[in-house]
Amino acid sequence: EAQVTQNPRYLITVTGKKLTVTCSQNMNHEYMSWYRQDPGLGLRQIYYSMNVEVTDKGDVPEGYKVSRKEKRNFPLILESPSPNQTSLYFCASSRQGQGIPYEQYFGPGTRLTVT
Amino acid sequence: AQKVTQAQTEISVVEKEDVTLDCVYETRDTTYYLFWYKQPPSGELVFLIRRNSFDEQNEISGRYSWNFQKSTSSFNFTITASQVVDSAVYFCALSESYGSGGYQKVTFGIGTKLQVIP
Numbered sequence: 001e002a003q004v005t006q007n008p009r010y011l012i013t014v015t016g017k018k019l020t021v022t023c024s025q026n027m028n029h030e031y032m033s034w035y036r037q038d039p040g041l042g043l044r045q046i047y048y049s050m051n052v053e054v055t056d057k058g059d060v061p062e063g064y065k066v067s068r069k070e071k072r073n074f075p076l077i078l079e080s081p082s083p084n085q086t087s088l089y090f091c092a093s094s095r096q097g098q099g100i101p102y103e104q105y106f107g108p109g110t111r112l113t114v115t
Numbered sequence: 116a117q118k119v120t121q122a123q124t125e126i127s128v129v130e131k132e133d134v135t136l137d138c139v140y141e142t143r144d145t146t147y148y149l150f151w152y153k154q155p156p157s158g159e160l161v162f163l164i165r166r167n168s169f170d171e172q173n174e175i176s177g178r179y180s181w182n183f184q185k186s187t188s189s190f191n192f193t194i195t196a197s198q199v200v201d202s203a204v205y206f207c208a209l210s211e212s213y214g215s216g217g218y219q220k221v222t223f224g225i226g227t228k229l230q231v232i233p
Contacts, residue, residue: 040124040225041225042225043223043226045220045222045223048221059220101212103150104160104162108159109159
């Protein structure tokens with residue numbers, strides 16, 4: 001089954017404790033992206049990756065890091081989480097053809113609470 | 116910078132009514148792509164449609180239809196004869212290419228929450 005998986009699904013942590021949210025897709029997609037969803041703000045792009053070792057900032061990259069060492073994985077790293085990073089996070093992937101974006105497939109979401 | 120505006124934050128309709136969700140976008144590019152996604156109460160995000168900037172034909176898929184007008188920078192979504200299962204948050208999104216690598220940044224609107232009352 002084609003899917004995007006995220007782990008963990010729910011996480012409660014404390015300020016300053018480094019954490020990683022994993023994202024994996026099994027569709028051989030080139031493009032992967034992280035979003036956060038907050039009430040009244042919709043979905044905002046954090047980082048995206050066009051392919052292995054190619055990443056770029058979205059609209060809200062501060063406080064986050066990413067890496068793309070393998071095509072299927074795109075982990076989101078919070079080096080020193082703060083309460084304003086409490087949010088619902090979605091990972092997504094899509095195929096990519098010569099600069100043409102295709103529909104994104106989203107993971108189930110990770111609910112993160114930073115106290 | 117690209118921008119997507121969904122001015123209707125919440126809409127309530129009675130079942131079987133038609134409803135139109137508005138989406139207005141801003142971009143400096145001549146080549147761009149527009150999308151609609153649905154997020155039902157269960158929380159997953161589901162793709163509905165993709166449209167490129169060169170294709171202004173309206174599209175119909177069952178009870179769903181989309182009206183793309185470049186002159187007004189709008190990409191509106193109409194549900195005909197709404198049903199309770201249409202209750203969800205609907206997001207409009209814009210994707211532009213830039214740079215030699217065709218980088219694709221995506222901007223979503225804040226979403227429109229549709230409630231269909233039985």
